[in-house]
Amino acid sequence: MAQTESRLRRLIADELGKCCDTDVECRLDELQQLADAAFSDKSTATVFSVLGNETRHRLARVLSVADDELCVCELEPLVDVSESAVSHALSDLVDAGLVDRRKDGNWRYYTSTSLADELFATADQEVSEE
Template sequence: MAERTRIRRLIADELGDCCDEDVEQRLDELQVLADTAFGDDAVRPVFAVLGNTTRYRLARALAVADGELCVCELEPLVDVGESAVSHALSDLVDAGLVGRRKDGNWRYYRSTEFAETLFESADRGVSGDE
């Protein structure tokens, strides 16, 4: 109920007056916004996977690497064991941020174009070079 009170005050400040119909109309508009923003939230797993420091560092390293890297080359970049690195890389593959290929006993990982674009966009946004 507190949300209705605050929305009523906001509408009253903007319009000079507010009735129940104005509040209901605004709440309906906000529901459409929520449905649009969260309805088919396909990118949420991408940001969720990057919320972990190990996964973020691995994805970032691969995005700036020149080509593929083996798990054994990625392990020194993070402060976790081989199993945790492999698990983190699997999560990154599932999120579409990393690709992998197997060559004999070795697994090689590379950044996807999607990940590279994501990091480049974030870098531009942070630096203000839009």
């Protein structure tokens, strides 16, 4: 922390021409408020955390480009994990709001939510523009 404060002190001195302990404390308070605001919505962190797993990312991506809902048995061959791991991954995606689930007798069907569709569309657009 001392090195961080030292660098922050140098930055403030460069910007203001001078720097005192109060300037550093004020800036640290401002930064803490910024972090608190940025991380107040835990659902965003959950969404990106869930998509950070390759299996869940692949399942969400496939469902996002699918024209219709898919049964879990149709999704299993697309990922190299056990049936229970696929079910667990899909459950995590449902909990994060990226996938909807519908039960029809013994079958469970999954479809992408608008949140997932919009996230992937935005990411695709940004990547293609680079």
